[in-house]
Structures are given as structure tokens and as C-alpha cells.
Amino acid sequence: MIRMQLPFTALSACLAAAGLVSACGGSDSPAATTTTVSGSVVKGPVVGSTVCAYEAASTGKGSQIKCATTGSAGAYTMDLAYTGDVVLEATGGTYTDEATNTAKTLTEPMQVVVSSRGGVTTGVVTPLTSAAYSVSKGLAGGVSSANFSTAATSVASQFQLSSVNLATTVPVVTGSTNSYGAILRAVSQFLANGNTQASLQAFATPAALQAGFASAYATINGTALTFTFNGTTTTVTGGTGTSTGTGTTAGTSGDSCGITVAGSGSVVASGFTVPFTLPATKICISGVPASSCTAGNAQLQSLAAGGATPAGNYTLSYTYSYAPGDCSGAVATVAFK
Numbered sequence: 001m002i003r004m005q006l007p008f009t010a011l012s013a014c015l016a017a018a019g020l021v022s023a024c025g026g027s028d029s030p031a032a033t034t035t036t037v038s039g040s041v042v043k044g045p046v047v048g049s050t051v052c053a054y055e056a057a058s059t060g061k062g063s064q065i066k067c068a069t070t071g072s073a074g075a076y077t078m079d080l081a082y083t084g085d086v087v088l089e090a091t092g093g094t095y096t097d098e099a100t101n102t103a104k105t106l107t108e109p110m111q112v113v114v115s116s117r118g119g120v121t122t123g124v125v126t127p128l129t130s131a132a133y134s135v136s137k138g139l140a141g142g143v144s145s146a147n148f149s150t151a152a153t154s155v156a157s158q159f160q161l162s163s164v165n166l167a168t169t170v171p172v173v174t175g176s177t178n179s180y181g182a183i184l185r186a187v188s189q190f191l192a193n194g195n196t197q198a199s200l201q202a203f204a205t206p207a208a209l210q211a212g213f214a215s216a217y218a219t220i221n222g223t224a225l226t227f228t229f230n231g232t233t234t235t236v237t238g239g240t241g242t243s244t245g246t247g248t249t250a251g252t253s254g255d256s257c258g259i260t261v262a263g264s265g266s267v268v269a270s271g272f273t274v275p276f277t278l279p280a281t282k283i284c285i286s287g288v289p290a291s292s293c294t295a296g297n298a299q300l301q302s303l304a305a306g307g308a309t310p311a312g313n314y315t316l317s318y319t320y321s322y323a324p325g326d327c328s329g330a331v332a333t334v335a336f337k
Helices: 010-018 127-137 145-158 179-192 197-202 206-211 213-221 298-308
Strands: 035-040 050-057 060-069 075-080 084-091 094-096 103-105 110-116 119-122 233-237 256-269 272-286 314-324 332-336
Touching: 035 084, 035 110, 050 075, 060 075, 060 084, 110 119, 110 127, 110 145, 127 145, 127 179, 127 197, 179 197, 179 213
Parallel strands: 035 119, 272 332
Antiparallel strands: 035 075, 050 060, 050 084, 084 110, 094 103, 233 332, 256 272, 256 314
């Protein structure tokens, strides 16, 4: 008997490799996992902002995946056919500033980091999530959803929002505000007082916030709140709120420095720029040696300016005079602890 041996064709190899489960010639790759990401861009609610998703990289953003645009309430949604950690960045758009009640354009990009692994996830984008994004860059391994979560917990705690998830909670900045919204209102006032959003979001020197953030919070929210940035607390009394930071020189409780602050510049109101003068205002800084009450102590100057400056969208040049150990007539007290 003659037995015929059939050639081992590509077809038979394909069937053997597939275990006769799938047909050859087609693709048996699994479908890409799709994640629905939704959230809001708030500073207050930003309308017409472009929210783009990027693959997360250790240094920040990688390749762009997809973009969406926020609607009238600052909300967005997008479906991502991508599996991994994602940086969401919001650019442009307009919002009503709570401090000045004027329409403004978002000029500083804001970010949040989420995990895209199927299902649904939320990515709320605010100046505070941007600060957490900046902090996450300095953690081991750089930007990831895990490192962002660690950074966001730290940032939230420093802003007295320890029970708030910065990336999933929508801030309410008008009407019956929530705690997150009250902090963002203070951010607006802090910026209106001459500070920059870029420096706040970089969060490289959070102790620098001590000079005016608590005063801004008290001004716009009508109540004082104690903040702890980088583990040390500075209390502001006299109706200007509470701030935090690191003192230049530790002193006894009886030491003090009376600093009289004055200034001149311009203020913007209703589209007009008019001259602006800050009358001489005395601020008492207690808990530091009188020997530190000198023109060379820039930290004390910054604290005094933060306590003396009113709300407003202005530019201002300051002048200072010093009274070691004399706080008579001071309108506010800044105490290092």
C-alpha cells in the first residue's frame, strides 16, 4: 500500500496553532478597552475650554489621545480607547472670576491625572489638581495615577480639604458653596491681590502662600480659616484671616515688629485703569525678635503686605517703615508659632 503524505500547508498550521477555535486569515486581537471620562473644568466653571487627554509620562504628558470641549457649565465627557494612566489638560475657555465678577479667559493650563482602564472615571480639573500634578512630578517614578493620588491627598490636606477628593468632587463656587468651592474663591481673590496662577499651580514653595492666601480667603468668604502649609502655622488676626508658613527667625511671644505699609499703583475696574493709593497701614508681626525688624527681612515685608492689601485687581509698589517692638495702632497681627 502506498501512503500519500499531505503537505503541511499554512492552512493546517494556522488551524493547529489556533486549536480550531478561530478562523484563520482574520484578526483575533482583543478589542481596545474604552473608558468614559467626564468631569468639569472649574475656576469658576470654564466654558469652551479644550480638554485633551495625553498618555501619562514620568515627566508629565506623552502622546495626545483625544480632546473634548466643555459646555456652558464647564462640563465635558469623552470616550478613550486607551488603557493606562492619562493626563487631562484644560486650556482656554472663559469663566466669571469670583473676586472681580468679570469675564476672564483661562490663560494658564490646568491638569488632572486619571486611570483609564475601562468603565467610567471622573476628572475634575482645577488649580488645586494642577498643584497636585506639579507635586507628582517630583515623586519617585514621576507622573502616574498613583503618584497623583498621593500628591492630591497632600495638597488637599494643606488647603484644609482632607475629606475632599480633588479629582472627583465638583467645586461649587457660587450660591451655597461647598468647602472646595470656598477654597477656589480664595484662589481667585489671591490672584486678584497680585499673585499668579502659575506660581500657585507650580506649588514649588507652598510656604509662600502664607503672605496672603488666608487674608484672601477671609476677604472673599467672610470667615477665617487656619491653613497649614508645609507643617507650620502662622495665624492672622484682626479680620484678615489665617495663613501659614515658616518664620524667618524664631522668637519669644513678647517680641514684635510694627511695619507700616504704604503703596501706590493702579487698579482695574469695569475696564478702566485708575490710579490707586494704599494709605499707610500698620501691621504687627509678633513672635519674632525685634532685631529682625529691619528692611533686610523680606519675609516680614511680604507678610505685612498680605495683611494690609485690600481686595482688587491692581498693581502696587510698596514702601515700608519699621518700629521694632512697637505695634501700637496696628490694624492686624500676624503671629509666628
